[in-house]
Every structure is written in C-alpha cells, then in structure tokens.
Amino acid sequence: MLMITSLTIGNFRGIPKLKLTNLGQINVVVGRNNAGKSSVIEALAVSIAGVNGENDLLQEVLTKILTWRGWFGKNSITSLFYHDQLVADINFVAGNTLFSFEIRKHGNIMDLLDGEFKLDEDTLRRIGLGKFAVIPITVKAGPLKKTYLVLINAEFPEDGELLTIFSTSDNVYPIEMPLRFLTPFDITSHGFIEKVHSWAFKEKRLKSAFSLIKEGYPEFQNLSPLPENNTSVMYVDVQWAKKAVPYYTMGDGFKTLAAMALTVSSLKNGYLLIDSAEAFHHPKSLRVVAKTLLKGAKENNVQVFLTTHSLELIDILLEEGLKENIDGRIIYMKREGGKVEASIETFEESQELRETLGLDLRG
Known part of the structure; x- marks a missing residue:
C-alpha cells in the first residue's frame, strides 16, 4: 500500500x-x-x-x-x-x-x-x-x-x-x-453481508475475520451462506441456538461488527x-x-x-x-x-x- x-x-x-x-x-x-x-x-x-x-x-x-x-x-x-x-x-x-x-x-x-x-x-x-x-x-x-x-x-x-x-x-x-467505502446503509442493507463474506472467502481470510468476531461475541461459532428460495441467505451459528439463525435476525451491533470484521480482513x-x-x-x-x-x-x-x-x-x-x-x-x-x-x-x-x-x- x-x-x-x-x-x-x-x-x-x-x-x-x-x-x-x-x-x-x-x-x-x-x-x-x-x-x-x-x-x-x-x-x-x-x-x-x-x-x-x-x-x-x-x-x-x-x-x-x-x-x-x-x-x-x-x-x-x-x-x-x-x-x-x-x-x-x-x-x-x-x-x-x-x-x-x-x-x-x-x-x-x-x-x-x-x-x-x-x-x-x-x-x-x-x-x-x-x-x-x-x-x-x-x-x-x-x-x-x-x-x-x-x-x-x-x-x-x-x-x-x-x-x-x-x-x-x-x-x-x-x-x-x-478500496472499500462503507456507509451505515451498506452495512445493514440486504445482500451486503453475503458480498463481504465472499470477499473474505476469496482472500482466504474467513478464519481471521471469525476470530475478530469471536473477540466481541464469544458465543459466535460460524457464518455461512445457505441456499434458500433460489438465492443464498447468510446464517449464523451461535452457541445458544439449537440451529443456525438467519443473519438478518441478529442485532444491529453484531451485524455491523461482522460486516466490519469481514471487510477489514479481506482488504490487504x-x-x-x-x-x-x-x-x-x-x-x-x-x-x-x-x-x-x-x-x-x-x-x-x-x-x-x-x-x-x-x-x-x-x-x-x-x-x-x-x-x-x-x-x-x-x-x-x-x-x-x-x-x-x-x-x-x-x-x-x-x-x-x-x-x-x-x-x-x-x-
């Protein structure tokens, strides 16, 4: 850089x-x-x-x-x-x-x-x-x-x-x-988390991003897009849930942190x-x-x-x-x-x- x-x-x-x-x-x-x-x-x-x-x-x-x-x-x-x-x-x-x-x-x-x-x-x-x-x-x-x-x-x-x-x-x-240019609208908009997840996956930086998320939310275990209704929907694996929950049902604090961790990890x-x-x-x-x-x-x-x-x-x-x-x-x-x-x-x-x-x- x-x-x-x-x-x-x-x-x-x-x-x-x-x-x-x-x-x-x-x-x-x-x-x-x-x-x-x-x-x-x-x-x-x-x-x-x-x-x-x-x-x-x-x-x-x-x-x-x-x-x-x-x-x-x-x-x-x-x-x-x-x-x-x-x-x-x-x-x-x-x-x-x-x-x-x-x-x-x-x-x-x-x-x-x-x-x-x-x-x-x-x-x-x-x-x-x-x-x-x-x-x-x-x-x-x-x-x-x-x-x-x-x-x-x-x-x-x-x-x-x-x-x-x-x-x-x-x-x-x-x-x-x-370059990554983010606004609050981006971070909470539908489809953005799938985009930044793909960025981190392509750069082989998911492990790094997940470790950053776990520092703030120790109960977090995994984040993965799953096929649903002819599209991909992001799901979150957390310790307190019996099965993975849709990312969009999580609180705004978690969603913003996850998006930020994936973004900064995928950008070198x-x-x-x-x-x-x-x-x-x-x-x-x-x-x-x-x-x-x-x-x-x-x-x-x-x-x-x-x-x-x-x-x-x-x-x-x-x-x-x-x-x-x-x-x-x-x-x-x-x-x-x-x-x-x-x-x-x-x-x-x-x-x-x-x-x-x-x-x-x-x-």
Missing part, C-alpha cells in the same frame, strides 16, 4: 478549499454537523476509485455518493460542486506520486464525444433532450492521464442504472489501490473509508469494533479514514491505538464564516484536543 500522506480538496461538496497533511494509518475525522466530514471521505473515495481505472468501481462509488444522502434528481448532481462552481478538484499524495482528480460540471461535451468517446445515436439524443447530465472526469498521475465520461440519469429512474461510465483505455498508474494493502462509524453501536460494541479496525488495519496494511460524532469511539480509538502503537491522527474540522478548517493531531498529542472536542461535539 502507498500511504496517502496529504489531501487537498477544492470546490467539492460543501468544501470550498481544504488541505490536510501529515496523515496517518488511522485517520479519525470529527466535528459538528455540516463541518465537511463526509465530504472528505467522499472526496477520497471518488478519487481513489478513479485512479484504479475501473469503471465499475467508480460507478459504484459515485452512485453511493449521489444516493447516500438521498437522490433528488439534477440537484444531486449539482451538489457535487461547491455552490455555483464549475470545477471540483481533489489531489492526494501517495508514496512519491501526486494524483490529481478533476470533475467538470460543464464543458465542451461535443468535443469529447467527437474525439475520445463514441456514443450511439439514442444516447446522444437523450443527452440533447436533457435526459442525461454529462460530467467529464480527468485523473492524472505524473505524465499519465485517464478521462471518464459519466452519464447520469437526470430524472428519477425507475429501472436501470443511475450512472453509465465510459473511459479512455489507458490506465492512470500501473498500481492497484484496493488498501484503503478502508467509513462514514459514521459509530452507527448502530452501544458502548461495548464500539470497543469491539474499534479493536477490530485497529487490529485488522495493522495486520493487513490498511489505511483507514473514518468519520464519527461519538466521543466514546474517539476515546476508545485513542486508548486502543496507543496500546497497539498505531500511527493515528485526529482530524478536527470546523466551518467558520463559510471557510472549512481542520487541525490535525497525532494520537499522542490529542489529549488537549479531546477536551475541546468534548465541549464542541456535546455543545
């Missing part, structure tokens, strides 16, 4: 301008509502996905960004840009390479269509009728460049994909940047981004999830970025992170007079900042 050491965001979502430097392996983004925490996670997600050069991954991430806070047609597309700005740019440094990511709200689309991209007549007609919003995305890494053309259904699609993405054939950079040399990491947890569950994240990240060489409003989770991450000698950061974000600002402290330096957070997040 190439550690991301700095991040610069301009005119993306609610952030007019922000620069973060000296990032660590575990980065905890905190602050009041509307401080820009989720925008930081989303900016990283969309740019890492773009660098990977996989249309499917970028499509998944962009769809999540557009719909996670609610899909409301053309306004959702406009919300990718700060106020009336026409260009959003995201830059990050990983290793010794600067990766640049640019999204344009408007541009000479016909030049792109006549040059790099060849679309069928029906698609061109629908663009002309305003059925699709078209956003060009450019990713650069050193002398290399890749261009995406994102067609977004500007209405309220009842069927089919929200996004269609075309791209030039060249890769941005000859490396892989494995990559990036785990989590929005609202404290969702669905009681205090005991928070500690288990924090330890799972820290241990999994350390074992698998994963860089983590997460947002939280929970002082309890912050305290646990600081306590357990210092025990594990984790290179961690607390990123405290504030919005003042339209500007977004951030202070960054190492876990060792965060005690004084923690007192400020207590007053701010509880205020």
Whole structure:
C-alpha cells in the first residue's frame, strides 16, 4: 500500500478549499454537523476509485455518493460542486506520486464525444433532450492521464442504472489501490453481508475475520451462506441456538461488527473509508469494533479514514491505538464564516484536543 500522506480538496461538496497533511494509518475525522466530514471521505473515495481505472468501481462509488444522502434528481448532481462552481478538484499524495482528480460540471461535451468517446445515436439524443447530465472526469498521475465520461440519469429512474461510465483505455498508474467505502446503509442493507463474506472467502481470510468476531461475541461459532428460495441467505451459528439463525435476525451491533470484521480482513494493502462509524453501536460494541479496525488495519496494511460524532469511539480509538502503537491522527474540522478548517493531531498529542472536542461535539 502507498500511504496517502496529504489531501487537498477544492470546490467539492460543501468544501470550498481544504488541505490536510501529515496523515496517518488511522485517520479519525470529527466535528459538528455540516463541518465537511463526509465530504472528505467522499472526496477520497471518488478519487481513489478513479485512479484504479475501473469503471465499475467508480460507478459504484459515485452512485453511493449521489444516493447516500438521498437522490433528488439534477440537484444531486449539482451538489457535487461547491455552490455555483464549475470545477471540483481533489489531489492526494501517495508514496512519491501526486494524483490529481478533476470533475467538470460543464464543458465542451461535443468535443469529447467527437474525439475520445463514441456514443450511439439514442444516447446522444437523450443527452440533447436533457435526459442525461454529462460530467467529464480527468485523473492524472505524473505524465499519465485517464478521462471518464459519466452519464447520469437526470430524472428519477425507475429501472436501470443511475450512472453509465465510459473511459479512455489507458490506465492512470500501473498500481492497484484496493478500496472499500462503507456507509451505515451498506452495512445493514440486504445482500451486503453475503458480498463481504465472499470477499473474505476469496482472500482466504474467513478464519481471521471469525476470530475478530469471536473477540466481541464469544458465543459466535460460524457464518455461512445457505441456499434458500433460489438465492443464498447468510446464517449464523451461535452457541445458544439449537440451529443456525438467519443473519438478518441478529442485532444491529453484531451485524455491523461482522460486516466490519469481514471487510477489514479481506482488504490487504488498501484503503478502508467509513462514514459514521459509530452507527448502530452501544458502548461495548464500539470497543469491539474499534479493536477490530485497529487490529485488522495493522495486520493487513490498511489505511483507514473514518468519520464519527461519538466521543466514546474517539476515546476508545485513542486508548486502543496507543496500546497497539498505531500511527493515528485526529482530524478536527470546523466551518467558520463559510471557510472549512481542520487541525490535525497525532494520537499522542490529542489529549488537549479531546477536551475541546468534548465541549464542541456535546455543545
């Protein structure tokens, strides 16, 4: 994994301008509502996905960004840009390479269509009728460049994909940047646990994931998808039940922990981004999830970025992170007079900042 050491965001979502430097392996983004925490996670997600050069991954991430806070047609597309700005740019440094990511709200689309991209007549007609919003995305890494053309259904699609993405054939950079981008909706949605179970199975990491789950829930024994009604349904084997029980009947704390353990165990040399990491947890569950994240990240060489409003989770991450000698950061974000600002402290330096957070997040 190439550690991301700095991040610069301009005119993306609610952030007019922000620069973060000296990032660590575990980065905890905190602050009041509307401080820009989720925008930081989303900016990283969309740019890492773009660098990977996989249309499917970028499509998944962009769809999540557009719909996670609610899909409301053309306004959702406009919300990718700060106020009336026409260009959003995201830059990050990983290793010794600067990766640049640019999204344009408007541009000479016909030049792109006549040059790099060849679309069928029906698609061109629908663009002309305003059925699709078209956003060009450019990713650069050193002398290399890749261009995406994102067609977004500007209405309220009842069927089919929200996004269609075309791209030039060249890769941005000859490396892989494995990415997992999670929201509370993902973790509790139907089918997600089956997906992350398959990730861990393919990487031969189920044993590692199960050991993490057992640390929080000693009664847990096994997790397995079983055929049922022409599909696969996840079942949980626990000591107190006479037979395996459906995963979806378990409590939200267990479900979130299981999904997190499988995700972090299946991801090696990559990036785990989590929005609202404290969702669905009681205090005991928070500690288990924090330890799972820290241990999994350390074992698998994963860089983590997460947002939280929970002082309890912050305290646990600081306590357990210092025990594990984790290179961690607390990123405290504030919005003042339209500007977004951030202070960054190492876990060792965060005690004084923690007192400020207590007053701010509880205020």
